[in-house]
Amino acid sequence: MAAASFSFVHLLSPNPIATVRSSLTKPPTTSPIPFPQSKPKPGASLSSSPNTTVRAVATSGNKKQTKSPRNVPSSPAPIERAEALDLYEDMVLGRCFEDMCAQMYYRGKMFGFVHLYNGQEAVSSAFIRPLARSDSVVSTYRDHVHALSKGVPAREVMAELFGKSTGCCRGQGGSMHMFSAEHGLLGGFAFIGEGIPVAAGAAFSSKYRREVLGDESCRDVTLAFFGDGTCNNGQFFECLNMAALWKLPIVFVVENNLWAIGMSHLRATSDPEIWKKGPAFGMPGVHVDGMDVLKVREVAQEAIGRARRGEGPTLVECETYRFRGHSLADPDELRNPDEKAHYAARDPIKAFKKYILENNLATESELKAIEKKIDDVVEEAVEFADASPPPPRSQLLENVFADPKGFGIGPDGKYRCEDPKFTQGTAQV
Known part of the structure; x- marks a missing residue:
């Protein structure tokens, strides 16, 4: 639970790797990981309500701009x-x-x-x-x-x-x-x-x-x-x-x-x-x-x-x-x-x-x-x-072989697993 000792905001610091490493050396804390969206992130544009939990980044041409996807009210619609x-x-x-x-x-x-x-x-x-x-x-x-x-x-x-x-x-x-x-x-x-x-x-x-x-x-x-x-x-x-x-x-x-x-x-x-x-x-x-x-x-x-x-x-x-x-x-x-x-x-x-x-x-x-x-x-x-009944043994090889005369089906057109000797010496199917 060492990860509980730092939050998303810490990872956005000027030197996030150093921050993470120092955080991992600290003893575990008993406090829970904060819900990440409970705090505004640096550079994130939130809607008018400080308690909103929705953010989005939209694109305009080749220029990206951070903005709210719409006016998200403090209470859902x-x-x-x-x-x-x-x-x-x-x-x-x-x-x-x-x-x-x-x-x-x-x-x-x-x-x-x-x-x-x-x-x-x-x-x-x-x-x-x-x-x-x-x-x-x-x-x-x-x-x-x-x-x-x-x-x-x-x-x-x-x-x-x-x-x-x-x-x-x-x-x-x-x-x-x-x-x-x-x-x-x-x-x-x-x-x-x-x-x-x-x-x-x-x-x-x-x-x-x-x-x-x-x-x-x-x-x-x-x-x-x-x-x-x-x-x-x-x-x-x-x-x-x-x-x-x-x-x-x-x-x-x-x-x-x-x-x-x-x-x-x-x-x-x-x-x-x-x-x-x-x-x-x-x-x-x-x-x-x-x-x-x-x-x-x-x-x-x-x-x-x-x-x-x-x-x-x-x-x-x-x-x-x-x-x-x-x-x-x-x-x-x-x-x-x-x-x-x-x-x-x-x-x-x-x-x-x-x-x-x-x-x-x-x-x-x-x-x-x-x-x-x-x-x-x-x-x-x-x-x-x-x-409900279990699947029949013949179902084992269905949808496995494309060739109807392949490994799973014998020359007579019957599934080989229907042969009582098919599983001889193996665990019961």
């Missing part, structure tokens, strides 16, 4: 009751589903690595719920909640986690590889950064259909989700360059939860303000409080709107926090307990529930009814997944 309840229900579904995943994992119903999304629900709900069905989402290994927000039924996501044939990938994807062409979920990707080129390709496809094939009705947008650790990888920079060059209809959404497995974001990058990397490629860069669903919603609406109008990509850094370890196999002993408590007190679901009640958008009983509904949905998903 009003929200209609129906939209508020939809966001709340989606956030509760994500949290409840992930909590159930933890139970099922420890009961031996799931295998491999399982990465939960607890604490980051405001980002998924605010960005994905406004999308059209034809829009695309590219996720990471922390993809269950992205799938749910995009409309993949909870029972199909849970069945996939159980490795059952009724899962959205017929049990062959598992936790880190959710996919649903029907719902526009183009995959969860286990290796960081590998989904970004796929997202850029999907966005290019939308632009090509409209501008080359003449499909004027195609205004599809792609969202590319990834974490802070990914922003030091080559795919990130290459795809930002191409997206800006070709004005692709894509939004790059950085879920900066401050930790890349066990590496503090502050120790891993020369400039921890990721949003600044957008203007370097000629696109707006926005930094928003990812624990506030209404503020994320405002930024999402603008970024998605820009992409849909053909105005090009946006880089959005959502500063959030995961409440559990990197995966369910992670004992989570590296993060300071005070830091975890600091962010737990800013729980996005509790904060939004308070907002809904204070603004008379719903009653306590209505919200409890939503929570009960979600409990039933998740319980039913578990029952469905548990009762």
Whole structure:
């Protein structure tokens, strides 16, 4: 937790490397890392409210100028009751589903690595719920909640986690590889950064259909989700360059939860303000409080709107926090307990529930009814997944070999794995 002894402001000092080195030699502190946007940064232009959490850099010709993306009020724009309840229900579904995943994992119903999304629900709900069905989402290994927000039924996501044939990938994807062409979920990707080129390709496809094939009705947008650790990888920079060059209809959404497995974001990058990397490629860069669903919603609406109008990509850094370890196999002993408590007190679901009640958008009983509904949905998903059959053995080699007479299929046209001797001497399949 040595990284907790310095803030973003320190990294902007005249000699940041020396500052970092001196900070790392200090004994660990028990104070949590300050929420970076809680202080204005040198050279950053904020909106009129000192408490705003949104910044952007726009470009004008070849001259970059720092400015607010719009007049961001101290309070987010009003929200209609129906939209508020939809966001709340989606956030509760994500949290409840992930909590159930933890139970099922420890009961031996799931295998491999399982990465939960607890604490980051405001980002998924605010960005994905406004999308059209034809829009695309590219996720990471922390993809269950992205799938749910995009409309993949909870029972199909849970069945996939159980490795059952009724899962959205017929049990062959598992936790880190959710996919649903029907719902526009183009995959969860286990290796960081590998989904970004796929997202850029999907966005290019939308632009090509409209501008080359003449499909004027195609205004599809792609969202590319990834974490802070990914922003030091080559795919990130290459795809930002191409997206800006070709004005692709894509939004790059950085879920900066401050930790890349066990590496503090502050120790891993020369400039921890990721949003600044957008203007370097000629696109707006926005930094928003990812624990506030209404503020994320405002930024999402603008970024998605820009992409849909053909105005090009946006880089959005959502500063959030995961409440559990990197995966369910992670004992989570590296993060300071005070830091975890600091962010737990800013729980996005509790904060939004308070907002809904204070603004008379719903009653306590209505919200409890939503929570009960979600409990039933998740319980039913578990029952469905548990009762579903495993994939047939013949599925092992499907979609693996292009040649129908190749290794996986015998001369008689039957799958070789159907031969009882196929697995002789190996572990039971």
